[in-house]
Amino acid sequence: MTQATIPSDSSPSDSSPSNSRAAADTIAVRRAVAVIVAVSMAAVGGLLWILYLNTGTEGNPSSIAPWISAGLNTGTAVFLIIGYRAVRSGRVGLHRRAMGVALAFSTLFLLNYVAYHYVSGDTPYPGQGPAKAFYLTLLGSHIAMSVVALPLVLITVWAAISSRLDLHRRMVRFTFPIWLY
Numbered sequence: 001m002t003q004a005t006i007p008s009d010s011s012p013s014d015s016s017p018s019n020s021r022a023a024a025d026t027i028a029v030r031r032a033v034a035v036i037v038a039v040s041m042a043a044v045g046g047l048l049w050i051l052y053l054n055t056g057t058e059g060n061p062s063s064i065a066p067w068i069s070a071g072l073n074t075g076t077a078v079f080l081i082i083g084y085r086a087v088r089s090g091r092v093g094l095h096r097r098a099m100g101v102a103l104a105f106s107t108l109f110l111l112n113y114v115a116y117h118y119v120s121g122d123t124p125y126p127g128q129g130p131a132k133a134f135y136l137t138l139l140g141s142h143i144a145m146s147v148v149a150l151p152l153v154l155i156t157v158w159a160a161i162s163s164r165l166d167l168h169r170r171m172v173r174f175t176f177p178i179w180l181y
Helices: 017-052 065-088 092-120 129-161 165-180
Strands: none
Touching: 017 092, 017 129, 065 092, 065 165, 092 129, 129 165
């Protein structure tokens, strides 16, 4: 008597441990990206509420807060460039430290920005004419890029700290110029 064989949907090589690990890793990456995107969109939604629907509180916003934001953004840019130059010259340790400082400055900027606008509400531009048009165009592009930058930065950092360096390298090509802007 001959035994009938049941055809398999997968080849023997599909069940190898390396393919199983790759599939599990792909699922882990997709889950992490989904969580990061969801958290980023919730943060952006909250920020948009603060900027456009919140009328502010009775508190007196500090006039130094915009200067603090400018300093934190400058620090972010400086450390992004230091980190970029470090990794290009093979100094991975310096790259990690510089990018950690850039991430810390960006986080402090976001907290300062949210706190300031939560207290003060929308801050209209006081000028008119071409200067106002230029300012609003620059501000609009920065807001649009920040919506994109937040999940890109978080995914890129997550890829680095979870030792997914191929993903980190692919992401950083998009993340770096947007974050620097």
